[in-house]
Amino acid sequence: EPEVTQTPSHQVTQMGQEVILRCVPISNHLYFYWYRQILGQKVEFLVSFYNNEISEKSEIFDDQFSVERPDGSNFTLKIRSTKLEDSAMYFCASSARDRGGNEQFFGPGTRLTVL
Amino acid sequence: AQKITQTQPGMFVQEKEAVTLDCTYDTSDPSYGLFWYKQPSSGEMIFLIYQGSYDQQNATEGRYSLNFQKARKSANLVISASQLGDSAMYFCAMTVLTGNQFYFGTGTSLTVIP
Numbered sequence: 001e002p003e004v005t006q007t008p009s010h011q012v013t014q015m016g017q018e019v020i021l022r023c024v025p026i027s028n029h030l031y032f033y034w035y036r037q038i039l040g041q042k043v044e045f046l047v048s049f050y051n052n053e054i055s056e057k058s059e060i061f062d063d064q065f066s067v068e069r070p071d072g073s074n075f076t077l078k079i080r081s082t083k084l085e086d087s088a089m090y091f092c093a094s095s096a097r098d099r100g101g102n103e104q105f106f107g108p109g110t111r112l113t114v115l
Numbered sequence: 116a117q118k119i120t121q122t123q124p125g126m127f128v129q130e131k132e133a134v135t136l137d138c139t140y141d142t143s144d145p146s147y148g149l150f151w152y153k154q155p156s157s158g159e160m161i162f163l164i165y166q167g168s169y170d171q172q173n174a175t176e177g178r179y180s181l182n183f184q185k186a187r188k189s190a191n192l193v194i195s196a197s198q199l200g201d202s203a204m205y206f207c208a209m210t211v212l213t214g215n216q217f218y219f220g221t222g223t224s225l226t227v228i229p
Binding site: 042 | 221
């Protein structure tokens with residue numbers, strides 16, 4: 001069964017460093033998403049991406065964040081200068097179609113720890 | 116704006132018993148989808164069940180069923196015959212036709228007692 005994969009599973013970094021979280025969405029999906037879950041809190045939407053551009057983003061997704069689809073398979077989230085409060089689980093998701101009622105398939109997550 | 120509310124931070128259930136996890140939602144969009152995800156301690160998000168706003172029947176998937184009461188804007192998850200492996204966090208989520216993000220509730224931690 002096709003699945004979303006994410007690497008690394010756990011990333012530890014120093015405050016102020018840049019990190020890139022990688023995701024490989026399901027191959028025939030066209031819509032890609034990043035979500036964040038701070039420990040013990042709910043999952044929060046960061047950004048959605050379609051046709052090589054951001055289609056929607058939340059207020060969390062500020063200038064330190066960027067997303068890219070560098071090739072036909074990878075979808076990356078870059079955090080330019082990490083802060084302590086960026087420590088969270090980051091989930092990538094993909095879906096075959098846009099808009100309401102379409103299941104988003106989630107990856108296993110990358111746990112980011114900023115020291 | 117869309118909102119999902121889960122009022123039960125923690126629930127306990129005896130093994131083999133049924134349990135209901137509450138979820139209420141708020142949206143002005145007439146077309147939406149409701150989802151339940153399970154998050155075990157390992158952290159991944161596992162899709163359980165989906166209900167569309169225009170679906171006439173309540174969704175069922177094995178031991179999971181969704182008690183959809185549209186007028187009350189509730190979408191409770193019912194787990195029948197609980198198993199020890201059901202112990203996890205459970206998140207209710209929704210999408211709407213006019214947007215493409217998921218809105219999540221704060222989750223319910225379910226513990227199944229042997």
